[in-house]
Amino acid sequence: MKGKIVVITSGKGGVGKTTATASIGSALALEGNRVLLVDMDIGLRNLDVVMGLENRIVFNIVDIVKGKCKIGQAAIKDRRIDNLFLIPASQSDNKDVITPEEMIRLAEKLREEFDFILMDCPAGIEKGFENAVVAADEAVVICAPEVSSIRDADRIIGLLFSKSITPKLVVNRIVPEMVERGDMLSHEDVVDVLSIDLIGLVEMDDQVVVSANMGTPPVLQKNSKAGGAFRRIAMRLNGNEDLPLVVPQVPNRFWKKLGRKIGLGK
Amino acid sequence: MLNGIFRKIIGKGGDSSKDVAKKRLKFALVYDRLDVSDDVLEDLQRDIVEVISRYFEIDKDGLSLDIRESGDLSALVLNTPILSKRRDTS
Ligand SMILES: Nc1ncnc2c1ncn2[C@@H]1O[C@H](COP(=O)(O)OP(=O)(O)OP(=O)(O)O)[C@@H](O)[C@H]1O
Numbered sequence: 163m164k165g166k167i168v169v170i171t172s173g174k175g176g177v178g179k180t181t182a183t184a185s186i187g188s189a190l191a192l193e194g195n196r197v198l199l200v201d202m203d204i205g206l207r208n209l210d211v212v213m214g215l216e217n218r219i220v221f222n223i224v225d226i227v228k229g230k231c232k233i234g235q236a237a238i239k240d241r242r243i244d245n246l247f248l249i250p251a252s253q254s255d256n257k258d259v260i261t262p263e264e265m266i267r268l269a270e271k272l273r274e275e276f277d278f279i280l281m282d283c284p285a286g287i288e289k290g291f292e293n294a295v296v297a298a299d300e301a302v303v304i305c306a307p308e309v310s311s312i313r314d315a316d317r318i319i320g321l322l323f324s325k326s327i328t329p330k331l332v333v334n335r336i337v338p339e340m341v342e343r344g345d346m347l348s349h350e351d352v353v354d355v356l357s358i359d360l361i362g363l364v365e366m367d368d369q370v371v372v373s374a375n376m377g378t379p380p381v382l383q384k385n386s387k388a389g390g391a392f393r394r395i396a397m398r399l400n401g402n403e404d405l406p407l408v409v410p411q412v413p414n415r416f417w418k419k420l421g422r423k424i425g426l427g428k
Numbered sequence: 429m430l431n432g433i434f435r436k437i438i439g440k441g442g443d444s445s446k447d448v449a450k451k452r453l454k455f456a457l458v459y460d461r462l463d464v465s466d467d468v469l470e471d472l473q474r475d476i477v478e479v480i481s482r483y484f485e486i487d488k489d490g491l492s493l494d495i496r497e498s499g500d501l502s503a504l505v506l507n508t509p510i511l512s513k514r515r516d517t518s
């Protein structure tokens with residue numbers, strides 16, 4: 163097996179890297195791939211709680227790199243989805259306990275065991291970013307339609323290009339009503355500014371917070387619009403590149419009003 | 429979207445907030461992407477002064493080098509008072 167390492171990154175914090183890693187990884191596994199999620203946010207681990215696997219942690223990424231355990235001992239197997247594994251970050255170390263050389267060596271081993279290895283990158287452009295990116299074959303940049311997020315994404319994109327990686331873009335946290343009003347940059351605006359290819363559009367979805375509460379990735383949640391969007395991103399990463407983009411739409415007001423009239427919904 | 433088009437047709441209300449955002453972004457990114465350090469700008473300025481000085485006598489202290497927005501583009505703007513033309517020395 164010769165798997166692919168995909169880093170999920172953003173520059174700015176809190177735009178949805180961990181959410182995306184959990185969702186895209188789960189979706190890839192549901193499609194039959196052998197998938198490993200790696201939390202590279204050393205010191206601020208979160209992927210474990212988003213995945214609902216926090217109670218099963220024994221070893222972490224630093225233990226593996228430092229030879230304290232084998233990959234198989236640290237990788238937690240998900241019980242809901244076949245072929246899905248998580249290597250958690252260490253909570254008590256600094257981001258620089260791991261060196262890029264150690265990551266490259268580890269990556270070689272991981273590629274032998276998994277089809278997809280998703281690296282959940284920490285915010286920022288320092289050592290943690292370096293470690294998450296150094297062995298990556300592909301990159302997905304997550305960006306919210308806001309000035310600061312786009313600016314940071316641009317910086318990250320520049321850094322990725324300098325490492326010969328051509329990243330793909332996910333615009334997350336889209337609010338269609340605001341886009342329609344002209345109070346939020348549309349995905350076209352974002353692409354116009356960043357000039358890289360889109361791989362998905364994800365709208366702001368309350369279900370994401372509900373999923374995080376429950377520790378179930380949004381792709382497992384029925385009727386989650388964000389979950390659907392992440393599933394399509396996974397399909398595109400999995401080789402289905404021509405799958406058309408679905409642009410988040412304002413819910414149809416007519417039906418909503420009618421629904422209200424006849425006493426359905428709020 | 430319709431809303432935006434409508435606003436443009438009747439020309440009321442000026443730019444929407446996202447238009448402002450986009451303009452600001454584009455400008456901010458020009459600086460970011462250039463990624464020029466102060467050192468580079470200083471070196472550039474020194475070299476430019478040297479070249480211009482071959483042709484004109486200029487006030488080196490009155491010289492300014494800037495990156496400015498001009499329309500949709502960003503321009504490198506050099507401003508220097510010329511004191512006099514250099515005499516031909518040949
Ligand atoms: N599409 C979405 N709709 C609603 N909420 C979202 C969406 N995407 C992310 N969020 C919420 O935004 C918050 C930040 O998301 P997340 O933790 O995935 O970001 P991050 O980029 O990993 O952050 P950090 O930089 O701190 O690691 C979370 O509370 C998450 O539930």
Ligand SMILES: [Mg+2]
Pocket residue numbers: 179180181203208282283
């Ligand atoms: Mg995170």
